[in-house]
Amino acid sequence: MIYDTAIIGTGPAGxxxxxxxxxxxxxxxxxxxxxxxxxVAKSEKIANYPGMGLISGADLNAKxxxxxxxxxxxxxxxxVTSISVMKKKFxxxxxxxxxxxxxxxxxxxxxxGKGFEGEDTxxxxxxxxxxxxxxxxxxxxxIAVYCQDVRFEHEVDYLAEITDKVYLSAPYKGGxxxxxxxAWAAAEEPASSGEPVSAAAGKIERLSSAIKKVSGTxxxxxxxxxxxxxxxxxxxxxxxxxxxxxxxLKKIELDGPHVVVGRDMATNIPGCFAAGDCTGRxxxxxxxxxxxxxxxxxxxxxxxAME
Amino acid sequence: MIYDTAIIGTGPAGxxxxxxxxxxxxxxxxxxxxxxxxxVAKSEKIANYPGMGLISGADLNAKxxxxxxxxxxxxxxxxVTSISVMKKKFxxxxxxxxxxxxxxxxxxxxxxGKGFEGEDTxxxxxxxxxxxxxxxxxxxxxIAVYCQDVRFEHEVDYLAEITDKVYLSAPYKGGxxxxxxxAWAAAEEPASSGEPVSAAAGKIERLSSAIKKVSGTxxxxxxxxxxxxxxxxxxxxxxxxxxxxxxxLKKIELDGPHVVVGRDMATNIPGCFAAGDCTGRxxxxxxxxxxxxxxxxxxxxxxxAME
Numbered sequence: 001m002i003y004d005t006a007i008i009g010t011g012p013a014g015x016x017x018x019x020x021x022x023x024x025x026x027x028x029x030x031x032x033x034x035x036x037x038x039x040v041a042k043s044e045k046i047a048n049y050p051g052m053g054l055i056s057g058a059d060l061n062a063k064x065x066x067x068x069x070x071x072x073x074x075x076x077x078x079x080v081t082s083i084s085v086m087k088k089k090f091x092x093x094x095x096x097x098x099x100x101x102x103x104x105x106x107x108x109x110x111x112x113g114k115g116f117e118g119e120d121t122x123x124x125x126x127x128x129x130x131x132x133x134x135x136x137x138x139x140x141x142x143i144a145v146y147c148q149d150v151r152f153e154h155e156v157d158y159l160a161e162i163t164d165k166v167y168l169s170a171p172y173k174g175g176x177x178x179x180x181x182x183a184w185a186a187a188e189e190p191a192s193s194g195e196p197v198s199a200a201a202g203k204i205e206r207l208s209s210a211i212k213k214v215s216g217t218x219x220x221x222x223x224x225x226x227x228x229x230x231x232x233x234x235x236x237x238x239x240x241x242x243x244x245x246x247x248x249l250k251k252i253e254l255d256g257p258h259v260v261v262g263r264d265m266a267t268n269i270p271g272c273f274a275a276g277d278c279t280g281r282x283x284x285x286x287x288x289x290x291x292x293x294x295x296x297x298x299x300x301x302x303x304x305a306m307e
Numbered sequence: 308m309i310y311d312t313a314i315i316g317t318g319p320a321g322x323x324x325x326x327x328x329x330x331x332x333x334x335x336x337x338x339x340x341x342x343x344x345x346x347v348a349k350s351e352k353i354a355n356y357p358g359m360g361l362i363s364g365a366d367l368n369a370k371x372x373x374x375x376x377x378x379x380x381x382x383x384x385x386x387v388t389s390i391s392v393m394k395k396k397f398x399x400x401x402x403x404x405x406x407x408x409x410x411x412x413x414x415x416x417x418x419x420g421k422g423f424e425g426e427d428t429x430x431x432x433x434x435x436x437x438x439x440x441x442x443x444x445x446x447x448x449x450i451a452v453y454c455q456d457v458r459f460e461h462e463v464d465y466l467a468e469i470t471d472k473v474y475l476s477a478p479y480k481g482g483x484x485x486x487x488x489x490a491w492a493a494a495e496e497p498a499s500s501g502e503p504v505s506a507a508a509g510k511i512e513r514l515s516s517a518i519k520k521v522s523g524t525x526x527x528x529x530x531x532x533x534x535x536x537x538x539x540x541x542x543x544x545x546x547x548x549x550x551x552x553x554x555x556l557k558k559i560e561l562d563g564p565h566v567v568v569g570r571d572m573a574t575n576i577p578g579c580f581a582a583g584d585c586t587g588r589x590x591x592x593x594x595x596x597x598x599x600x601x602x603x604x605x606x607x608x609x610x611x612a613m614e
Contacts, residue, residue: 012357015357016355016357016593019354019355019357020355020591023354023355047326047330047378048323048326048327048330048600049358049596050319050322050323050326050371050374050596050599051356051359051367051370051371051374052358052370052374053370053373053374053377054377060358063358063359063360064357064358066360067357067358067359067360070360070361071354261570263568263570263587280570281604282600282601282604284327284600284601284604286323286596286597286599286600287597287600287601288597289356289357289593289596289597290593290594290595290596290597290598290600290601291597292357292593293355293589293591293593293594293597294589294591294594294597297588297589297591
């Protein structure tokens with residue numbers, strides 16, 4: 001089936017757009033984390049979302065979840081890794097699935113710029129954003145993984161299961177593999193009665209320093225860390241909350257790290273719209289819901305004109 | 308004192324801006340109705356303000372009021388009737404008071420275009436937007452009043468007290484003077500034990516049809532109704548929820564009825580910003596709070612650059 005719109009991102013902008021598109025009976029695909037925005041979740045107190053008074057980010061996300069449920073909106077918790085622009089439609093790859101939609105709405109948040117040095121160069125030649133899609137290519141081999149968030153730890157486990165060795169950079173707190181994660185605590189205290197370390201976890205080595213650069217010739221062959229260490233590896237899996245818009249759509253127009261949009265939230269690619277933090281400052285929840293609303297209405301007009 | 312910003316309008320855009328400016332310790336003046344947006348209040352069910360689920364407009368306004376109180380934001384319930392653009396500041400007239408502010412934020416909602424035919428021509432020569440400012444000019448005379456909302460009925464009473472006769476157009480329901488207002492019911496049933504009709508109310512005559520046109524030579528001398536009736540009058544007081552942006556600021560750039568703004572909500576007049584329904588479609592609460600947020604941040608930057 002061809003969906004009317006694929007929304008990429010489950011932050012406030014994505015939710016606002018999803019609600020409005022659903023109210024207008026559009027068939028939507030909504031990609032992202034079922035836990036909504038990590039950035040919202042981490043906000044201790046939010047004072048400027050009108051009508052909510054002083055609220056924690058966790059509580060606001062809970063209200064967003066209630067609203068999602070009330071609207072019967074489904075979230076597809078897959079990472080979209082590429083989008084092809086076709087005639088009057090878009091093809092989206094997510095995991096091993098391919099979807100088709102008439103329009104696209106990017107609500108991808110503040111992506112971390114261009115990623116690591118050399119990352120773009122080796123995308124598809126050693127750099128991957130998708131464990132499910134590309135993991136099998138490295139069966140029994142040595143790989144590196146950049147895991148940005150605790151929600152991707154199961155993908156780290158999957159990669160460790162099928163490969164021989166995983167060098168891991170996981171710069172968050174908590175979880176199993178974060179800075180003070182339970183896997184490391186268990187490893188340091190073998191006598192502990194804690195959770196047993198799995199065979200997969202045993203193959204994982206923590207990187208001493210942050211990943212800085214990706215190198216190779218035709219294919220990726222090593223990564224360099226901030227402290228100068230060079231690690232030989234055949235692949236680098238980057239598991240991030242947000243993918244830079246240019247990674248998804250090579251021809252999208254940016255101004256610095258931000259997607260260029262008009263007042264109607266249209267980008268330079270016909271049928272592709274953007275809303276929320278990815279379109280620029282101020283990085284504010286109210287701004288995101290406002291832009292998501294505008295984008296949804298522009299998409300409804302665009303779809304009507306297509307018919 | 309010179310205020311940092313004067314916000315005109317207490318709808319969702321005005322509230323969103325006021326919250327953010329207050330959080331940044333700006334000295335603000337916030338003009339409008341203490342009851343917030345009539346348009347929101349009249350919405351039976353709102354389904355697309357993210358996080359609120361399905362909520363009535365009245366309940367959403369109540370939440371806005373709670374937020375306003377929690378932020379200790381004061382509303383000045385005066386109608387701003389004109390704004391003069393000075394060097395690096397603005398002078399605002401409201402009632403018989405004059406205020407000065409470094410920046411202006413228009414959140415005036417969907418103003419009813421250009422008003423009545425001829426209204427602009429006779430503004431200041433018989434047409435007035437302010438009972439308190441101009442009422443005394445018509446002591447003992449015959450005037451006409453267009454009362455858009457129940458909240459202006461006390462101004463109608465004031466005008467009836469000081470003038471000799473008031474022709475009234477009040478195209479809303481309820482209140483004292485609305486279509487099925489209590490004043491008319493009392494007049495039709497003199498034996499009723501209801502509220503006694505005041506001397507002022509006795510001078511008021513309901514217009515048989517809507518006001519269409521304002522006529523005169525040097526000064527206004529009559530109004531014409533939709534049914535063709537011509538009424539001789541020395542003045543027409545227009546008591547409206549929103550004043551057209553061009554009435555407030557003659558040089559502001561419009562596109563149709565909407566204020567032209569950039570992505571930063573700046574208008575063509577330096578220091579003057581606009582947000583919400585007055586900047587165009589979609590007429591949506593989420594869009595209004597988003598634009599109010601953006602405008603506040605643009606104003607904060609503008610003020611910083613002034614110093």
